[in-house]
Amino acid sequence: MVKGRLEAFSDGVLAIIITIMVLELKVPEGGNWASLKPLVPKFLAYIFSFIYVGIYWNNHHHLFQAVKKVNGSILWANLHLLFWLSLMPVATEWIGATRFSKNPVAAYGIGLIMCAIAYTILENLILKSEGENSRLKEAIHSKSKEYISIIFYISGIATSFFYPYIAIGFYYIVALIWLIPDKRIEKLLKED
Amino acid sequence: MVKGRLEAFSDGVLAIIITIMVLELKVPEGGNWASLKPLVPKFLAYIFSFIYVGIYWNNHHHLFQAVKKVNGSILWANLHLLFWLSLMPVATEWIGATRFSKNPVAAYGIGLIMCAIAYTILENLILKSEGENSRLKEAIHSKSKEYISIIFYISGIATSFFYPYIAIGFYYIVALIWLIPDKRIEKLLKED
Amino acid sequence: MVKGRLEAFSDGVLAIIITIMVLELKVPEGGNWASLKPLVPKFLAYIFSFIYVGIYWNNHHHLFQAVKKVNGSILWANLHLLFWLSLMPVATEWIGATRFSKNPVAAYGIGLIMCAIAYTILENLILKSEGENSRLKEAIHSKSKEYISIIFYISGIATSFFYPYIAIGFYYIVALIWLIPDKRIEKLLKED
Amino acid sequence: MVKGRLEAFSDGVLAIIITIMVLELKVPEGGNWASLKPLVPKFLAYIFSFIYVGIYWNNHHHLFQAVKKVNGSILWANLHLLFWLSLMPVATEWIGATRFSKNPVAAYGIGLIMCAIAYTILENLILKSEGENSRLKEAIHSKSKEYISIIFYISGIATSFFYPYIAIGFYYIVALIWLIPDKRIEKLLKED
Numbered sequence: 205m206v207k208g209r210l211e212a213f214s215d216g217v218l219a220i221i222i223t224i225m226v227l228e229l230k231v232p233e234g235g236n237w238a239s240l241k242p243l244v245p246k247f248l249a250y251i252f253s254f255i256y257v258g259i260y261w262n263n264h265h266h267l268f269q270a271v272k273k274v275n276g277s278i279l280w281a282n283l284h285l286l287f288w289l290s291l292m293p294v295a296t297e298w299i300g301a302t303r304f305s306k307n308p309v310a311a312y313g314i315g316l317i318m319c320a321i322a323y324t325i326l327e328n329l330i331l332k333s334e335g336e337n338s339r340l341k342e343a344i345h346s347k348s349k350e351y352i353s354i355i356f357y358i359s360g361i362a363t364s365f366f367y368p369y370i371a372i373g374f375y376y377i378v379a380l381i382w383l384i385p386d387k388r389i390e391k392l393l394k395e396d
Numbered sequence: 397m398v399k400g401r402l403e404a405f406s407d408g409v410l411a412i413i414i415t416i417m418v419l420e421l422k423v424p425e426g427g428n429w430a431s432l433k434p435l436v437p438k439f440l441a442y443i444f445s446f447i448y449v450g451i452y453w454n455n456h457h458h459l460f461q462a463v464k465k466v467n468g469s470i471l472w473a474n475l476h477l478l479f480w481l482s483l484m485p486v487a488t489e490w491i492g493a494t495r496f497s498k499n500p501v502a503a504y505g506i507g508l509i510m511c512a513i514a515y516t517i518l519e520n521l522i523l524k525s526e527g528e529n530s531r532l533k534e535a536i537h538s539k540s541k542e543y544i545s546i547i548f549y550i551s552g553i554a555t556s557f558f559y560p561y562i563a564i565g566f567y568y569i570v571a572l573i574w575l576i577p578d579k580r581i582e583k584l585l586k587e588d
Numbered sequence: 589m590v591k592g593r594l595e596a597f598s599d600g601v602l603a604i605i606i607t608i609m610v611l612e613l614k615v616p617e618g619g620n621w622a623s624l625k626p627l628v629p630k631f632l633a634y635i636f637s638f639i640y641v642g643i644y645w646n647n648h649h650h651l652f653q654a655v656k657k658v659n660g661s662i663l664w665a666n667l668h669l670l671f672w673l674s675l676m677p678v679a680t681e682w683i684g685a686t687r688f689s690k691n692p693v694a695a696y697g698i699g700l701i702m703c704a705i706a707y708t709i710l711e712n713l714i715l716k717s718e719g720e721n722s723r724l725k726e727a728i729h730s731k732s733k734e735y736i737s738i739i740f741y742i743s744g745i746a747t748s749f750f751y752p753y754i755a756i757g758f759y760y761i762v763a764l765i766w767l768i769p770d771k772r773i774e775k776l777l778k779e780d
Numbered sequence: 781m782v783k784g785r786l787e788a789f790s791d792g793v794l795a796i797i798i799t800i801m802v803l804e805l806k807v808p809e810g811g812n813w814a815s816l817k818p819l820v821p822k823f824l825a826y827i828f829s830f831i832y833v834g835i836y837w838n839n840h841h842h843l844f845q846a847v848k849k850v851n852g853s854i855l856w857a858n859l860h861l862l863f864w865l866s867l868m869p870v871a872t873e874w875i876g877a878t879r880f881s882k883n884p885v886a887a888y889g890i891g892l893i894m895c896a897i898a899y900t901i902l903e904n905l906i907l908k909s910e911g912e913n914s915r916l917k918e919a920i921h922s923k924s925k926e927y928i929s930i931i932f933y934i935s936g937i938a939t940s941f942f943y944p945y946i947a948i949g950f951y952y953i954v955a956l957i958w959l960i961p962d963k964r965i966e967k968l969l970k971e972d
Binding site: 413468471472498 | 595596599600602603604606607608610611613615616618619620621624635638642645646649653767
């Protein structure tokens with residue numbers, strides 16, 4: 205099966221997820237700058253989630269560049285990832301509307317961890333499908349980034365009940381780790 | 397006529413359908429867990445419909461992989477399928493907002509049965525267009541899955557007026573039947 | 589310049605237009621059938637507009653199949669068409685919410701006529717770009733369908749101030765004329 | 781890395797941005813023409829922003845036609861541009877809802893200037909990636925259009941605090957400058 209439609213459908217869903225988050229930035233009633241003030245936490249939450257969805261799009265893009273064939277399991281693992289990502293706008297809205305209060309920040313972290321797990325499942329199924337000796341397997345044989353992320357997410361969720369802003373800091377570090385697209389795959393593609 | 401744009405347009409519509417359903421998960425006012433409680437039935441309805449739209453995308457994807465050419469009738473049969481699928485967010489919202497009460501669950505079932513009929517029409521037109529001796533015809537000569545689905549849908553709709561949760565069970569069984577993408581076509585594509 | 593992205597962008601916009609119209613079908617408060625009653629005119633308006641946008645997508649698809657190259661003017665003529673089509677959801681909502689009353693039905697007709705003019709401009713620019721002796725020129729040398737449509741639209745708009753339902757009838761006839769994708773182009777493509 | 785998915789994802793986001801702006805045109809309560817009156821400033825703002833997003837799509841389309849390869853920095857510079865463009869619907873809503881009052885018009889101008897900066901960064905990264913001696917470099921060696929735009933935007937923002945309508949005039953002139961897609965690139969592509 206060709207991968208073109210899986211990529212196109214994922215691009216569509218991710219484009220919508222990233223864009224509908226902006227719908228939450230409800231326009232203020234008045235025309236003065238002060239009326240923008242309640243938008244500030246929502247705007248920060250929007251920037252944060254935009255970067256996160258951007259990271260997932262970038263890594264998805266890199267991962268599938270190296271994929272040769274897809275099968276039924278990969279299609280469903282991809283939909284599973286899209287499901288968790290589709291909850292990002294709701295979680296973003298909640299942290300924005302409650303000004304980064306405890307439970308919403310924890311819920312946001314749980315959402316991020318579910319996305320990370322779904323991405324890892326997808327990656328593993330692709331590695332399995334590409335075969336033991338594939339060059340992709342060689343390229344991403346180390347999963348340290350994946351494991352470090354999980355640890356930081358769990359730390360963030362635990363912290364969120366006491367200091368939500370520090371929890372956001374933990375999530376932010378994971379974002380920084382992944383901001384640079386997978387050099388391992390980029391290197392692999394260059395060798396082609 | 398090439399099939400590329402039909403696939404791209406369908407992917408776009410399905411991506412939007414699957415994503416706008418999440419807009420119904422209106423963020424709670426407060427920041428405590430209890431405020432999430434009214435979201436629970438809506439969230440369950442969302443998961444259920446996400447899986448259903450995912451199944452249609454998967455099968456649409458499989459079906460068109462085996463298609464060589466499209467014509468005007470296929471374009472319209474495809475739009476007809478997309479029309480019924482586009483009502484899924486409304487039906488999902490209704491069952492979620494009324495906590496799976498009788499009439500909404502019946503209406504949801506009617507929606508599902510219309511999608512199933514529209515899909516069968518599309519499949520038949522494609523088979524007709526591909527020709528009597530095509531390999532696709534050979535691959536999906538048995539329509540038992542399609543017939544069983546219709547029977548379960550009708551049973552679900554009938555039951556919904558008495559026990560809506562059992563009706564959801566019937567719809568759920570159909571989902572399970574179709575969850576595995578069409579092995580018949582996958583086998584066919586492998587032989588190429 | 590290649591036409592791929594123009595088609596992809598148009599597909600995206602048309603997919604969104606056709607799908608956001610469904611957002612107007614606001615879910616009823618109660619769970620009984622009677623609560624669906626206010627949705628009936630909105631639902632009829634939705635079906636009507638879905639068919640219209642479907643027709644435009646179909647004809648756009650047919651037209652660009654025969655196009656070899658695009659230029660800046662064609663890009664803008666296409667955006668101009670998408671602009672008028674993007675107003676369809678608003679017009680649909682207005683006729684649905686006012687139960688097909690006079691002014692909204694006239695406004696809807698004006699919207700349709702602007703789409704028709706924009707489509708004709710696009711078609712002319714493409715014909716000009718493809719060259720005097722192109723086969724596309726030969727295929728759509730007769731513009732009778734375009735002229736008949738304009739006449740019916742004007743009749744519809746004039747009638748809408750007295751009998752809005754008859755006006756809808758006029759618009760409906762135009763839809764029927766265009767429902768069958770452009771056989772002239774389909775024939776041309778088959779000869780390739 | 782191939783550029784196909786970057787283009788597809790950008791098309792998706794731009795298609796959504798251009799279309800969700802229409803959601804702001806809330807349908808009037810009544811069915812008479814007078815009830816359309818409050819929509820007039822919103823409609824003008826919509827037309828204006830539609831043209832602006834259309835210009836960005838056109839130039840994005842032209843720019844990437846001449847691109848041969850993309851890398852991680854280009855992916856992020858592109859997401860950065862999409863981020864600022866995604867704020868266009870909010871800014872459009874604000875100027876429409878406040879009938880082009882001072883602060884919203886200034887905010888709109890700041891949004892436009894950020895888009896222009898993000899586009900310039902993207903262009904520079906592409907030029908750097910394509911190499912010193914690339915023909916794209918030769919084609920867009922003069923950046924006068926980019927510099928004139930920035931000057932007009934700043935003039936517009938400064939003016940907006942006194943005469944918002946004149947500020948809109950400044951933004952409008954920039955639109956006119958860019959309305960014609962990049963002839964420099966179009967010429968380059970023709971030579972191929």
